[in-house]
Amino acid sequence: MAKKIVITNEIRKFRFFANEMTQQQLAEKVGVSRQTIISIEAGKYSPSLELAFRIAVAFEVKINEIFDIEVKGD
Amino acid sequence: MSYQEKRTIVSIISGLIILSAYSLYTYGKYKSGVVIEGDLKFWAGAMLLFIAIGIVSTIIIQIVFHILLSVTIAVKAKVNNEDCDDKEIEKSIQSEMVTDEMDKLIELKSSMVGFIVAGIGFVLALLLIFLDYSAVVMINVMFASFSLGSLFEGFTQLYFYRRGIKHG
Numbered sequence: 001m002a003k004k005i006v007i008t009n010e011i012r013k014f015r016f017f018a019n020e021m022t023q024q025q026l027a028e029k030v031g032v033s034r035q036t037i038i039s040i041e042a043g044k045y046s047p048s049l050e051l052a053f054r055i056a057v058a059f060e061v062k063i064n065e066i067f068d069i070e071v072k073g074d
Numbered sequence: 075m076s077y078q079e080k081r082t083i084v085s086i087i088s089g090l091i092i093l094s095a096y097s098l099y100t101y102g103k104y105k106s107g108v109v110i111e112g113d114l115k116f117w118a119g120a121m122l123l124f125i126a127i128g129i130v131s132t133i134i135i136q137i138v139f140h141i142l143l144s145v146t147i148a149v150k151a152k153v154n155n156e157d158c159d160d161k162e163i164e165k166s167i168q169s170e171m172v173t174d175e176m177d178k179l180i181e182l183k184s185s186m187v188g189f190i191v192a193g194i195g196f197v198l199a200l201l202l203i204f205l206d207y208s209a210v211v212m213i214n215v216m217f218a219s220f221s222l223g224s225l226f227e228g229f230t231q232l233y234f235y236r237r238g239i240k241h242g
Contacts (some may be wrong), residue, residue: 007150024169035235037078044238047177 004072007046011037014059014066030054077143077170077182078177079235081136086228088135089128093221117210121217142171179241180234188227195219 010044023037030037030051032048039045040055058064102119107118147170148163152239155162199215 028169028174031075031172032176033078033169033172034080036174036176039176039238042238046241048175051175 006043006070006072007018008068008070009040009068010043010068011055014061016069018059028060029058076235078180080143081139082228082231082235084135084139084226085132086232087220088132089225092124092128092131092226093218095127096120096221099124112208112210114209114213115159117213121213125215140171167229176239180239182229183239184227184230184234187230188223190223191226192223193221194221 010034011026015023015026023041024034027034027037032051036045040047052063052067056066059066065071098110100117103120114202144167147167151158151163151166162233195215198219199212202215203209203212
């Protein structure tokens with residue numbers, strides 16, 4: 001059986017270091033709604049690969065610096 | 075509360091109003107004795123009438139909702155920044171009302187719930203005919219199940235916006 005993974009992210013941290021970029025500003029940069037950014041930050045929604053790359057591009061970092069995974073169980 | 079949640083609540087409320095209006099109209103006619111037992115033409119006519127009313131009222135309600143929301147966003151933008159011009163206001167309105175991949179996923183999953191409810195109602199309606207209930211009962215169960223399916227779709231959307239959604 002496939003192991004359960006949880007996708008975590010550091011968007012809040014990167015927003016802080018990007019001169020306290022607001023969720024609305026990030027949403028506009030990557031072309032989604034503020035609601036979606038809120039859900040991603042809270043871990044309630046896992047973005048598509050394309051959106052994850054868009055977020056990484058918005059912060060000018062590599063995707064694995066923002067997104068990581070936690071493997072649950074054996 | 076986000077734009078998506080507000081839009082969903084407006085849809086649910088308009089759906090509930092239409093369903094209640096249909097129930098009150100048909101129950102009133104049935105109670106007053108205007109409708110003869112097993113008059114399928116009356117029921118079909120009433121359902122067609124309320125489907126038409128439902129479509130027209132949904133369009134009008136959504137237009138009014140979007141106008142009011144746009145005005146609210148414009149006023150908020152002006153209050154926060156008096157120097158903002160029309161282009162900035164338009165940009166705020168567009169960014170507030172954007173539909174993205176999460177909305178599409180929520181729409182897909184909630185419509186599946188709606189179809190399941192409608193499907194169960196359809197099977198139940200067939201079962202009622204099999205159990206010798208009248209055709210009037212059958213078409214009312216079908217009408218109710220499609221209406222409930224639409225309402226369930228709305229409630230599921232609200233649930234996903236609140237609790238989050240996962241792929242797969």
